[in-house]
Amino acid sequence: MATKALITIQSFLGFMTAFTMASAQSPNYMNDDCHNSTTQQALTLTYQTNLHNTLLWLSSDAATSKGYNHTTTGNGTVDAVYGLYDCRGDVTGSFCQFCVSTAASEILQRCPNKSSAVIWYNYCILRYSNHNFFGNLTTTPSWQIVGSKNTTNPEELQKSEDYMQSLRREATVETNKLYAIGGFNLSNGEERYGLVQCSRDLTNVECSQCLEAMLVKVPQCCAANLGWQVLAPSCLIKYDDYMFYQITNQTSSLLPNPAKKGGKIKSTTLIIIIVSVLVALALVVCSIYYLWRQYLSNKDGLLSVNTPTSFHGHVQREDALTVDLPTIPLIWIRQSTNNFSELDKLGEGGFGPVYKGNLEDGTEIAVKRLSKTSGQGLEEFKNEVIFIAKLQHRNLVRLLGCCIEENEKLLVYEYMPNSSLDSHLFNKEKRKQLDWKLRLSIINGIAKGLLYLHEDSRLRVIHRDLKASNVLLDQDMNPKISDFGLARTFEKGQSQENTKRVMGTYGYMAPEYAMEGLYSVKSDVFSFGVLLLEIICGKRNSGFYLSEHGQSLLVYSWRLWCEGKSLELLDQILEKTYKTSEVIRCIHIGLLCVQEDAVDRPTMSTVVVMLASDTIALPKPNHPAFSVGRQTKEEESTSKTSKDPSVNEVTVSNILPR
Structure with missing residues (x-):
């Protein structure tokens, strides 16, 4: 019974982590490094084109890979671009692509006109350079991110270092996966969790060296903190008092063995308590997420495309814009329009600019972007969504979807190749x-x-x-x-x-x-x-x-x-x-x-x-x-x-x- 219940807890934890990740609007930005920040040298047009194609390839590949890949565009030329992405070991598929696409879009804004750059998010890292860095161990620059809580256990620093060393050995010697996660019992039921990961273009030896270099920094930067993270371009380590990763089938038991804590009765009681807490937490998270979405809808004054009723010519609504009209992630739209490039701009009206783009399936689209300076644009946006989502006729333009993220309000239409x-x-x-x-x-x-x-x-x-x-x-x-x-x-x-x-x-x-x-x-x-x-x-x-x-x-x-x-x-x-x-x-x-x-x-x-x-x-x-x-x-x-x-x-x- 205890074993089955433990499996249930792990599955539930995995679901909750996935739910939390899926609910997030975008991955959390951690840091970046724009190489040669003191020198501003214009990039050649060929290099810019190669860089654009490299970032597009990385974003697309992340959806079908196992979380890591690299590519070279313009191989053998002076304008060659080398690019790499590496998602955290517990993040794959759409989550990985979501992070990589966001990074690919953001890196050009944070590091404009740079021949080399690296950017970190909580779920992935993305790098590009005009020099081949594949397989090269890079430990500088490095960053330390510490939590707001201080540790109260004097033995915690030593125990955390010992445990992170064990994860390092698991990642580089025992499994050769260059990645390991796990948890341990600190004392009196207090659990601690850790993660180590290296860029998968490194060897086991290089990975071990990189993780050792990060662990050396912990006593100086993070000794008094309960949670911390130390990262470099080639590896990272993370330690905290909550399970921040997603449990996969490859991970070992991440909770302490109940049999060692006083017998069947005590273990059963502990399991019941944990399950109850998790169920309550799930309800709270779902409620907060629902209220948050409602708040955003009310704040923007957006109207529903689900069950419209008329009142003085305006259509009222009760829920969000996700029922009859598909929502398209902002990262996909940014990718398809080259981050709203002027070269892809079709025109501009009272609503705001219109851009041409291509979705991953090859569908050509026209994207209307609500102008942030337009006083009447929000009202137009409401009407566009309400009416066109409900109207279907061969002589009306077809609305494919919309996007409401990061203060962007976008409408995605079928593309009309002959313009107006x-x-x-x-x-x-x-x-x-x-x-x-x-x-x-x-x-x-x-x-x-x-x-x-x-x-x-x-x-x-x-x-x-x-x-x-x-x-x-x-x-x-x-x-x-x-x-x-x-x-x-x-x-x-x-x-x-x-x-x-x-x-x-x-x-x-x-x-x-x-x-x-x-x-x-x-x-x-x-x-x-x-x-x-x-x-x-x-x-x-x-x-x-x-x-x-x-x-x-x-x-x-x-x-x-x-x-x-x-x-x-x-x-x-x-x-x-x-x-x-x-x-x-x-x-x-x-x-x-x-x-x-x-x-x-x-x-x-x-x-x-x-x-x-x-x-x-x-x-x-x-x-x-x-x-x-x-x-x-x-x-x-x-x-x-x-x-x-x-x-x-x-x-x-x-x-x-x-």
Whole structure:
């Protein structure tokens, strides 16, 4: 019975250690050494590339190895990089990769522009250098980390040294694993635990020498302390009064033998006490972890994607962002985006920058990173998570997951290789790729996406910021509506809502929304009408009045239609690729969508039907709405680094007369 109970305790301890490690947001940083810290010499581009590839390889390899490996990139060249990782012997698989990936990301920040560096975490060490250090014993520099409690037993120092020496012999002579852990009874039931480990590129003799060098330092640094750790690039020793490691099948009995402590009754009593304490501890840890997650959620004001309910257009929630939407570890995202490298930056909007990345399975992703300086970014983040996690349609961008770690708030989307519609539509060269057939397909796709939001989705959603830059194009140039930062839901039977904060983009906002704060599905219909006319003519509504026409795009389109000259609005690049009836019909539908009175505008279901049919008679449009917005010059959509004003808070409206 005692033996079975002891096995149960060991299994439970292993589970608790694993749970604690899994619950931690990131490994604990211990120390680093940036070689040649006094000299700042620029690294060659080749060396930087080799270093980047080395760190990526180490991070990836850690997931499938036994906790140790090394590699060389650019072997035999002056720009060669030698890299090594070594996880603690009780840490393997995902735990090891978690630590190594974190170290690979952090080492470049802590040791920028260094040709050699080493960084320690509580579960792993990572090193790189421009010189081959594999198999070289390195005991300097060394660090000592001591606990806050002082020892009260005068014999503890000697007993701890004796026991750590026994672990050294086990690691280098008895098992040849260069690693050993264990525990012993100090006195009166007080347990002590120790760990020794060497970098696995060393020989047994070198490992023994390294551990001896660390043990020599203990009396000077740590004699009065109950817990301590001494480490160097090639080895470490750790001693404490709690079991800080995970028990594995390879470890020997780590608790004292109950048979030696007074017989069956005493051992059984001890086991029952220990099990009771561990169960209570488990409950406390689980409760603290749960409350901690709840606190973070409440502090950030994040809303649930699990069971949303609507209240004044906002979705409320009760639990964390982990039910319907996958969470992706920050270290994976950092690795995939080269630690948010400027070279991988796709663009930047009101939410914050967007980066391109690749997950380990090869999936291309676009990562939206909440700007820490954005006052409105958190609200956008909430809406993005809530709405897109619940919405699935071929004409809506797909959200793959999110990440909330280390004050980062990230959204991970499917990558759209053809970027946004505005990058093609308002660029003189790229616009040539958009023939009439493709433009008509894009118009229909956007209309179907909006129809899904307004009538067919699980939530009745008003987008509030539909525009060319918020329509992304996949590899087949299919349109996908994105950016739900300003979106709102409606209750059944609710027709419109009012807001005191008018937020949107100049040139796309319906007049009742821009001037009175009233928004409804008809607000999106207006934006769609503006976008449809832009697609036809290839010019922005914002700034159109500055052209030779001297008036807004909407008014100019309406006057041409009234005069029977609608084809003059058509982008000249299209030449003879268009069908006259289709173009005139689309202009007619666009003008119906931008009518001044929201009641006169069609619903998106009607728009989709009108676009699909050549026989349905269309009503005569009324004069379009006033052009509301800033008077800005037309801008070409340039490179991926250009900043797009995705979200603007409107405080002053300029109204152009009819």
